[in-house]
Amino acid sequence: MVPAIEVKSLTTGYRGHRAIEDVSFSLPQGQVMGLLGPNGSGKSTLIKALVGLLDPWEGDVCVLGGSPREARRQIGYMPQAEDIDWNFPVTVREVVAMGLYRRALGLDRFRRGSEEKDRIMTALKRLSVDHLADRQAGELSGGQQRRVLCARALVRDPDLFLLDEPTAGLDARSEQEMIDLLGELAADGASIVFCTHDIGCAAECCDLTLFLNRQVVTYGPPATTITAEMLNRTFEGHALVMGAEGSRLALSPHEHDDSRRGHEHGRG
């Protein structure tokens, strides 16, 4: 079986700024990978390279046996909720329908059967937000908005999920539900990559964790990668280790305060 993702010596970035350098890793199919690192470490950049939004400057990205563009229809992508204009007048149903977008010409463009409606409702039910289908997306709570974006990513039943901070801003219960969902999707055979700031969550639900700080710091099962040394090397001394057992770790609040500014810097 081809790996879900095969990245070799990838260097890329934005407008002359190298955001990640010489990144290599391979993700087998059906595995859940957590992508961890401080703000500006290139997590979103790596995800964008995997979706095909950024081309490699050097190196090679292979997704489900092809280029990211070839694999496009098998990828469920969820951008950061902060990147979205929540004042835009769209309903939840319309947002999820975007996940079913396909290039079509001629009269085929106007074929939107009951199948499409069913898929949208199935996806919304899976995230338990089907009762919100006709609400304005902008009127929902942050947690509900993330579920809607996640429903949009899974509405096409993709083989690979690339999720940019799916649990950011969720309360403990919603976060647990999201983690359970990722587990279910993986059990169904999907491969998943998600960025997170939550080391505890990564320790709990990932088969593999990749620590990124512009380069790969370490990559492997959480038990071997989530160590005080690696946290220090990745977060440069800014991570606060709450428990030593490896499952209950968290970042210092300082890290979260900086998240917006750091994000913009990361894209700059």
Next chain:
Amino acid sequence: MDWLTDPWQFEFMRRALLAGALVAMASSVVGAFVVIKGLAFLTDAVAHTSLAGAAIAFLSGGGSIAISLGAAVAAGATAVGVSVLTRARIREDTAIGILFAALFAFGVLLISRARNYTLELSSFLIGNILTVPTDDIIVMAVLSSVVVVVMIIFYREMLFVAYDPTMAAAAGVPVALVQTGLMVLVALAAVAAFRLVGVALVMAMLVATAATAALVVRRVPLIMLLGAAFGVLSVIIGLYASFHADVAAGPAIVVTSALFFLVVFTLSPRGLAPSLRKVFAR
């Protein structure tokens, strides 16, 4: 009740109504995106720069069709120019500002060579809906239909790109092309509207009706439909005002559409009351 039926006995009034209705529909279809995405300044710019193309056609002795074509070319070129400059890391309002001033000045400069300089200029600036020749109505009908049909065909792409360009690009939508396409549609709608209300007031046709609709409904297709309804109503009421009070038709239409906005804004639960609370909140 004669005052209701009188105006429509005249052919120039019936033509004006037809032209106005066509323009109102095209305007509200692109106007919905103009309002949601904050493209009002771009709209104003393409309307004004269309003057340069219209002036070239006019001075070379071209008729209505040539003038509209010239205007469409200049407006479309502005839209594409802004799109290109913006991608070269120049801020959008700066790019618009440069092209706006340069091409509008060029248009006025050209018209200043015409014999009836002020007369011609004012007809371009505030429109002449009551004297539109048949050719002009055909041009407006063609432009408006193109705008509406293209929007219906590419609505999914337009909505996707406007809402979430990152995800749209990941899904394989040609984002830059769609964004440029929207600007070109804005330009075409502006040219259709410019024969009706003039260069200076085009922005009102594209912005006011859609903005009014956006206060009432919260889905893009509904904003387009309701905006068109407000637009057609504004044209009808404006024409009545023009006929009975003997005022210029273009400005009368625009003032009517602005009054619609004011009334709806005052009554809307999302409108005046909460805004005042915010302004005077401590």
